[in-house]
Amino acid sequence: MDFFFQLLVNGLSIGLLYGLSAMGFVMIFKSSSVLNFAHGELLAIGAFIFLVLSTWMHLPILLAFLITLVGCFVLGFLVERIFLRPLIGEQLIFVIMLTVGLSAMFKGLLLFIFGGNLHTYPDFLPEGLALHLGAIYVPPVYVASSCIGIIFLMLFGLFFKFSSQGIYMRSVADNQTAALSLGVHVRKVFALSWAIAALVAGMSGIVLGIINGTNVHEISAIGLKVFPVVILGGLDSIGGAIIGGIIIGLLETFIGGYISPSLRDVLPYVILVFILLIKPYGLFGLVEIERV
Amino acid sequence: MDQVRAELEVCDLCLNFGGIKAISNVDLHVETGELIAVIGPNGAGKTSLLNCITGYYKPSSGRIIFNGVDLGNYSTHELTKLGIGRTFQNIELFPGMSVLDNMLLARHIHCRYNFGLASLFWPSVKKEEVRHRLILEEIIDFLEIQHVRKELVGSLPYGMRKRVELGRALALEPKLLVLDEPFAGMTLEEKEDMVRFLMELNEAWGQTMILVEHDMSIIMSISQRIMVLNFGEKLAEGLPEDIQIHPEVIKAYLGETTDLSLDA
Numbered sequence: 338m339d340f341f342f343q344l345l346v347n348g349l350s351i352g353l354l355y356g357l358s359a360m361g362f363v364m365i366f367k368s369s370s371v372l373n374f375a376h377g378e379l380l381a382i383g384a385f386i387f388l389v390l391s392t393w394m395h396l397p398i399l400l401a402f403l404i405t406l407v408g409c410f411v412l413g414f415l416v417e418r419i420f421l422r423p424l425i426g427e428q429l430i431f432v433i434m435l436t437v438g439l440s441a442m443f444k445g446l447l448l449f450i451f452g453g454n455l456h457t458y459p460d461f462l463p464e465g466l467a468l469h470l471g472a473i474y475v476p477p478v479y480v481a482s483s484c485i486g487i488i489f490l491m492l493f494g495l496f497f498k499f500s501s502q503g504i505y506m507r508s509v510a511d512n513q514t515a516a517l518s519l520g521v522h523v524r525k526v527f528a529l530s531w532a533i534a535a536l537v538a539g540m541s542g543i544v545l546g547i548i549n550g551t552n553v554h555e556i557s558a559i560g561l562k563v564f565p566v567v568i569l570g571g572l573d574s575i576g577g578a579i580i581g582g583i584i585i586g587l588l589e590t591f592i593g594g595y596i597s598p599s600l601r602d603v604l605p606y607v608i609l610v611f612i613l614l615i616k617p618y619g620l621f622g623l624v625e626i627e628r629v
Numbered sequence: 630m631d632q633v634r635a636e637l638e639v640c641d642l643c644l645n646f647g648g649i650k651a652i653s654n655v656d657l658h659v660e661t662g663e664l665i666a667v668i669g670p671n672g673a674g675k676t677s678l679l680n681c682i683t684g685y686y687k688p689s690s691g692r693i694i695f696n697g698v699d700l701g702n703y704s705t706h707e708l709t710k711l712g713i714g715r716t717f718q719n720i721e722l723f724p725g726m727s728v729l730d731n732m733l734l735a736r737h738i739h740c741r742y743n744f745g746l747a748s749l750f751w752p753s754v755k756k757e758e759v760r761h762r763l764i765l766e767e768i769i770d771f772l773e774i775q776h777v778r779k780e781l782v783g784s785l786p787y788g789m790r791k792r793v794e795l796g797r798a799l800a801l802e803p804k805l806l807v808l809d810e811p812f813a814g815m816t817l818e819e820k821e822d823m824v825r826f827l828m829e830l831n832e833a834w835g836q837t838m839i840l841v842e843h844d845m846s847i848i849m850s851i852s853q854r855i856m857v858l859n860f861g862e863k864l865a866e867g868l869p870e871d872i873q874i875h876p877e878v879i880k881a882y883l884g885e886t887t888d889l890s891l892d893a
Binding site: 511522 | 683685704705706707708709710714715717721722723724725726734735737738740744747748797798801
């Protein structure tokens with residue numbers, strides 16, 4: 338039974354991380370209907386900026402963390418400005434292909450700079466952060482990532498509920514034309530959703546890097562996991578992304594723990610197919626009925 | 630009653646989509662306090678004209694001047710701040726939000742307080758929010774939608790949604806209100822209500838309005854001036870009673886028949 342709870346705790350903290358990273362993806366999709374195939378690379382960029390700042394430049398951890406987040410935010414903003422804005426009004430498929438290109442470009446750049454090897458951060462999390470719940474041991478990194486995850490979720494909840502920018506973002510996601518008619522700066526909302534998505538992705542990248550070490554291929558592959566997560570949760574539901582992330586995280590750890598570690602990367606996709614057979618719009622997705 | 634200045638001058642407006650001329654050389658002048666209707670057969674360019682005025686389309690050539698300001702220099706979302714509000718042919722609301730929330734979003738352009746004060750729950754912020762809410766209540770009373778103000782828009786019937794959309798446009802406190810087919814798809818009773826609201830808006834509140842509509846009997850009874858478009862060109866402009874007997878207009882609507890004996 339202890340093994341079960343150990344897996345449960347691990348699964349929850351990993352899942353929360355998947356959910357957070359998927360939230361960034363959903364945000365872009367909701368506001369501009371763009372599927373961002375470069376999401377995994379955004380995670381990797383966050384992890385590597387943190388690597389440079391913390392390990393190579395020896396900045397204090399908290400400072401490195403904050404600078405990375407700001408850097409990712411600016412990067413997301415610039416990506417929208419430079420690459421996506423010229424394509425506003427073009428067919429969606431062009432924009433989606435552009436994100437595929439971005440993904441290749443970022444991956445190439447990272448490989449060029451850092452190579453394909455595994456890099457690790459120094460062990461900076463104090464052992465005191467670890468939790469001992471009976472026989473269950475929660476390593477410090479899981480405690481830290483869960484705390485960061487929950488804090489960010491609450492911050493975003495407040496942001497979307499109370500700040501005017503957050504409300505604009507929701508209005509654009511709900512109905513772009515109506516938002517425009519009320520004087521909402523739609524292009525600014527697009528830029529902001531890219532910036533926030535990159536920020537959240539970067540943060541997830543850092544935590545994944547702490548858990549597994551950073552490797553370009555691995556982290557960007559984890560970024561691809563947003564697809565099962567968001568499709569499971571419903572492509573356009575932020576809450577769904579979090580819950581989808583937790584479900585996928587739990588599935589992975591339980592399958593890895595009870596059946597075989599080599600199955601853990603495959604089975605989520607298999608289960609995904611079955612869920613989609615039953616609920617094609619995901620668990621919380623908007624059922625769209627087009628009337629002509 | 631002191632009227633808000635709303636003068637619109639459309640000069641020599643052209644709009645092309647590739648090789649298709651949606652609007653060619655259209656002029657329109659709207660005075661403060663006027664209620665002007667734009668009519669024409671399907672595909673005549675009525676909605677395109679409205680979209681140009683509200684900034685959704687950028688004209689290929691020509692100028693649109695509102696209260697002395699050239700609208701070509703502004704992007705779409707800024708036009709709202711200049712005082713142009715609109716509704717849409719196919720209702721554009723936020724279906725997952727309540728009527729009140731839909732209308733509240735329109736008030737953000739009038740918000741004076743900033744993020745810092747708001748997060749401290751400053752008293753002036755509270756006062757301002759109460760003021761916004763009072764304005765909304767006035768509009769809600771006027772449109773007689775008190776009973777649905779907390780309902781989700783998605784659950785309301787079509788005619789009621791049209792009314793909410795008008796309410797949201799009014800919440801912007803626009804100087805010029807642009808309405809795209811406000812009566813489309815309504816039942817007779819809903820139309821009568823809407824006519825009453827628009828008449829009162831124009832007469833009692835002095836609201837300047839441009840509207841596109843197909844229902845001729847309503848157009849003839851409420852508008853002060855009518856412009857007729859056909860294939861993107863201005864066919865005629867004048868008082869309702871003149872337009873009704875204008876030979877070109879009758880031809881555009883009914884075809885080439887010269888011998889009209891509708892009364893028979």
